[in-house]
Amino acid sequence: xxxxxxxxxxxxxxxxxxxxxxxxxxxxxxxxxxxxxxxxxxxxxxxxxxxxxxxxxxxxxxxxxxxxxxxxxxxxxxxxxxxxx
Numbered sequence: 588x589x590x591x592x593x594x595x596x597x598x599x600x601x602x603x604x605x606x607x608x609x610x611x612x613x614x615x616x617x618x619x620x621x622x623x624x625x626x627x628x629x630x631x632x633x634x635x636x637x638x639x640x641x642x643x644x645x646x647x648x649x650x651x652x653x654x655x656x657x658x659x660x661x662x663x664x665x666x667x668x669x670x671x672x
Contacts, residue, residue: 620644625672635658636662
């Protein structure tokens with residue numbers, strides 16, 4: 588069973604802001620982000636998460652849609668790190 592979750596943009600921006608504040612490299616958007624999500628938002632690696640393409644940092648391309656929906660495992664394969672609380 589695949590579950591689709593859409594992370595609220597403000598929650599994602601707040602998480603990205605905290606990450607950027609703690610890491611100058613991420614503030615320059617050179618690489619994928621570290622995103623903190625609740626356990627209910629990402630219960631397992633097959634859960635789908637929708638996030639802005641800017642989450643991918645320099646791996647994002649202009650041809651990508653503004654919002655990308657992938658499983659947590661696919662995001663992790665692209666370099667995005669999740670901290671599940």
